[in-house]
Amino acid sequence: TDILEVNRREAEENRKHLESHGIFAVDILGAIGSGKTMLIERSTPLLVSQGFRVGAIAGDVYGEDDFQRLKKLGIPVVNLNTGKECHLDAHLVHHALHELPLDKIDILFVENVGNMICPTDFPLGSHVRVVVVSVTEGDDVIRKHPMIFRECQICVINKIDLAEAVEVNVERMVEDLKIISPETIPVLTNLKEGEGVGKFIENLLEIREKVL
Amino acid sequence: TDILEVNRREAEENRKHLESHGIFAVDILGAIGSGKTMLIERSTPLLVSQGFRVGAIAGDVYGEDDFQRLKKLGIPVVNLNTGKECHLDAHLVHHALHELPLDKIDILFVENVGNMICPTDFPLGSHVRVVVVSVTEGDDVIRKHPMIFRECQICVINKIDLAEAVEVNVERMVEDLKIISPETIPVLTNLKEGEGVGKFIENLLEIREKVL
Numbered sequence: 062t063d064i065l066e067v068n069r070r071e072a073e074e075n076r077k078h079l080e081s082h083g084i085f086a087v088d089i090l091g092a093i094g095s096g097k098t099m100l101i102e103r104s105t106p107l108l109v110s111q112g113f114r115v116g117a118i119a120g121d122v123y124g125e126d127d128f129q130r131l132k133k134l135g136i137p138v139v140n141l142n143t144g145k146e147c148h149l150d151a152h153l154v155h156h157a158l159h160e161l162p163l164d165k166i167d168i169l170f171v172e173n174v175g176n177m178i179c180p181t182d183f184p185l186g187s188h189v190r191v192v193v194v195s196v197t198e199g200d201d202v203i204r205k206h207p208m209i210f211r212e213c214q215i216c217v218i219n220k221i222d223l224a225e226a227v228e229v230n231v232e233r234m235v236e237d238l239k240i241i242s243p244e245t246i247p248v249l250t251n252l253k254e255g256e257g258v259g260k261f262i263e264n265l266l267e268i269r270e271k272v273l
Numbered sequence: 274t275d276i277l278e279v280n281r282r283e284a285e286e287n288r289k290h291l292e293s294h295g296i297f298a299v300d301i302l303g304a305i306g307s308g309k310t311m312l313i314e315r316s317t318p319l320l321v322s323q324g325f326r327v328g329a330i331a332g333d334v335y336g337e338d339d340f341q342r343l344k345k346l347g348i349p350v351v352n353l354n355t356g357k358e359c360h361l362d363a364h365l366v367h368h369a370l371h372e373l374p375l376d377k378i379d380i381l382f383v384e385n386v387g388n389m390i391c392p393t394d395f396p397l398g399s400h401v402r403v404v405v406v407s408v409t410e411g412d413d414v415i416r417k418h419p420m421i422f423r424e425c426q427i428c429v430i431n432k433i434d435l436a437e438a439v440e441v442n443v444e445r446m447v448e449d450l451k452i453i454s455p456e457t458i459p460v461l462t463n464l465k466e467g468e469g470v471g472k473f474i475e476n477l478l479e480i481r482e483k484v485l
């Protein structure tokens with residue numbers, strides 16, 4: 062059978078499972094080191110201060126680095142190692158859901174493996190997909206990977222504090238995004254200083270209103 | 274049949290084909306935006322000044338950005354788009370070899386698709402594999418992807434000018450490399466200013482002496 066079809070069915074089941082607990086799930090995608098974990102680290106305190114209970118799944122090929130960082134936030138977290146695969150799939154996420162206290166979570170972040178290609182074809186059952194790119198990857202990163210941007214509702218362009226140092230034109234990146242995927246909302250951030258996180262949360266909660 | 278076995282056989286044929294023309298092939302791997310193209314852009318003039326004739330294959334999922342940059346170097350270049358795959362394979366490279374003037378090339382760079390996972394399992398037939406990581410990917414990038422470092426003879430740690438800005442400890446990255454793959458030679462670079470390129474070329478030519 063077609064593995065993408067099997068994955069799509071399991072993703073659908075995950076989504077039903079999440080909705081039965083009133084959970085809004087956010088898939089965080091993007092290249093290696095773009096700032097996916099930092100986005101969760103910066104967003105969590107703001108969401109908690111607004112009364113939301115946050116949980117997370119930390120996906121990686123290997124190791125517990127991200128898992129340990131997210132545990133420090135004091136939220137329920139599960140570590141998911143794929144071993145060799147360059148993307149999470151709905152089956153792995155299904156198992157992780159059984160290890161989380163779903164009755165104590167309103168918003169669940171799922172950090173995918175750092176990769177701009179394969180995760181696109183494997184939806185996990187989340188309500189919204191966020192892709193995080195950093196300016197340090199070069200200003201051609203968006204036009205080189207059109208597929209993933211078309212699958213995501215929000216595109217965080219991170220590390221804007223370093224744009225000059227890598228000689229990258231951020232406006233050019235936003236234009237590329239408009240051409241490739243006009244529906245996707247661009248949010249510019251410097252996650253090291255927490256800049257742009259408010260706008261990210263605003264857009265996220267607007268989508269949550271619409272889907273739940 | 275096993276696709277990895279088929280790929281291994283085709284890679285072997287590529288290698289024989291290259292050696293029959295006296296070509297030393299260098300596979301450039303690494304994450305998206307790590308500096309793979311820039312490494313070729315910086316290395317080519319130094320190699321040409323030492324009398325070597327250089328050629329290149331520019332691998333990407335989509336587009337001609339890298340191909341156009343390498344063409345500006347005045348060397349023979351072929352563009353290879355994978356369409357959906359997140360890695361080049363020996364079959365694609367086999368076709369590209371037929372489009373290059375092999376009798377006019379001594380050193381061939383093959384820039385792989387930006388990805389730290391899948392390219393590891395698909396050798397292309399080159400004599401040496403170089404992985405380029407940048408400090409902006411975070412200081413955990415090496416310990417998170419042990420497989421690829423064990424397959425590469427040289428590890429370029431690039432963008433060291435930005436280490437402070439991303440709060441990354443470069444010595445820590447070099448230590449991780451020593452633990453994971455003691456044979457792999459670390460070379461620190463700031464490719465924007467061309468720093469470290471001389472050392473990279475030195476190590477590359479030493480390997481070439483041994484294999485050709």
Ligand SMILES: Nc1nc2c(ncn2[C@@H]2O[C@H](COP(=O)(O)OP(=O)(O)OP(=O)(O)O)[C@@H](O)[C@H]2O)c(=O)[nH]1
Nearest residue numbers: 093094095096097098099175220251252253411438
């Ligand atoms: N200067 C600067 N550094 C940043 C910013 N965001 C993240 N970083 C740094 O970038 C590196 C990677 O950040 P992470 O949050 O680990 O990125 P990630 O996408 O989760 O990485 P992986 O899970 O390994 O793919 C770290 O060294 C951070 O300190 C930013 O906006 N500005």
Ligand SMILES: Nc1nc2c(ncn2[C@@H]2O[C@H](COP(=O)(O)OP(=O)(O)OP(=O)(O)O)[C@@H](O)[C@H]2O)c(=O)[nH]1
Nearest residue numbers: 199226305306307308309310311387432463464465
């Ligand atoms: N500050 C700084 N910027 C660098 C350095 N090396 C590369 N860059 C910048 O990093 C970005 C990416 O460089 P590329 O050479 O395109 O990287 P790549 O690995 O070929 O990228 P892809 O082929 O898209 O995966 C560009 O904006 C470069 O200007 C460096 O050592 N220091």
Ligand SMILES: [Mg+2]
Nearest residue numbers: 097098127172
């Ligand atoms: Mg992370």
Ligand SMILES: [Mg+2]
Nearest residue numbers: 309310339384
């Ligand atoms: Mg490139």
